[in-house]
Amino acid sequence: MKISIQINEGPYQHQASDTAYQFAKAAIAKGHEIFRVFFYHDGVDNASRFTVPPQDDRNVVNNWASLDIKNADGEPELVVCVAAALRRGMLDEGEADKNGIDGNNIHPAFRISGLGQLIEAGIQSDRLVVFGD
Amino acid sequence: MSTKKFMYLNRRAPYGTVYALESLEVVLIAAAFDQDVSLAFMDDGVYQLVEGQNTDGIGMKNFSKTFHALGDYDINQFFVSAESLTERGLSADDLMPLVWEDEDDDWAEKPSVKVVSNVELSKLMSEQDVCLSF
Numbered sequence: 338m339k340i341s342i343q344i345n346e347g348p349y350q351h352q353a354s355d356t357a358y359q360f361a362k363a364a365i366a367k368g369h370e371i372f373r374v375f376f377y378h379d380g381v382d383n384a385s386r387f388t389v390p391p392q393d394d395r396n397v398v399n400n401w402a403s404l405d406i407k408n409a410d411g412e413p414e415l416v417v418c419v420a421a422a423l424r425r426g427m428l429d430e431g432e433a434d435k436n437g438i439d440g441n442n443i444h445p446a447f448r449i450s451g452l453g454q455l456i457e458a459g460i461q462s463d464r465l466v467v468f469g470d
Numbered sequence: 471m472s473t474k475k476f477m478y479l480n481r482r483a484p485y486g487t488v489y490a491l492e493s494l495e496v497v498l499i500a501a502a503f504d505q506d507v508s509l510a511f512m513d514d515g516v517y518q519l520v521e522g523q524n525t526d527g528i529g530m531k532n533f534s535k536t537f538h539a540l541g542d543y544d545i546n547q548f549f550v551s552a553e554s555l556t557e558r559g560l561s562a563d564d565l566m567p568l569v570w571e572d573e574d575d576d577w578a579e580k581p582s583v584k585v586v587s588n589v590e591l592s593k594l595m596s597e598q599d600v601c602l603s604f
Binding site: 343345377378420421451452453455456457459460465467469 | 472474476488489492495496499500502503505599600602603604
């Protein structure tokens, strides 16, 4: 089955991202395809390459990166909503340049794109599973 | 691309958290995809449609007017939980008079909002291909 995932909550504050990760890992192990993971609301914070959790705790961002979810063109299919990301200070190199900000913080396993990618995921996938409250 | 039934389920008050505003942003983008779109409002989500919202005192953007524009994007199915209204001392008369123009009926203005019971709402949900909850 082709599955997409939407994550609406940030890391550590809320377990949504952890549960979604466990779900994605289990689905892949069962032979399902994860078409796309879309990060929205505070979920965009899951894409920060600057998180430094304590060593005896899980690393939420690296967990996602380890799933290595990519499309046929080799682009990451861990997609961060651009509108939600920009208002929360999450920028990749392109958005930082465009907005005159002197830094960027999106982990390379993720990419920034528009909300259309969420709708497309809903259309293309057999299931779209939402994690959050 | 195929057409699917998308429902946007809104369960939170318009202010206090960003969920309602960012839900509306998804709906606006979704309008470009030519899908069968409906919106549902239950729990505190019914407050999103209340007429006469004024955010002057809280420094937040009043985005309630955006709901009036959705009819122009062929988004005209707003289902509101009757029970959620009643629990909050509200009725259909307290909601914004959202309308859409039916091009098959000489552009007659028709109401977009329909108050339905939770039983009807759950039936509508079960008919969807994609249900996004905010």
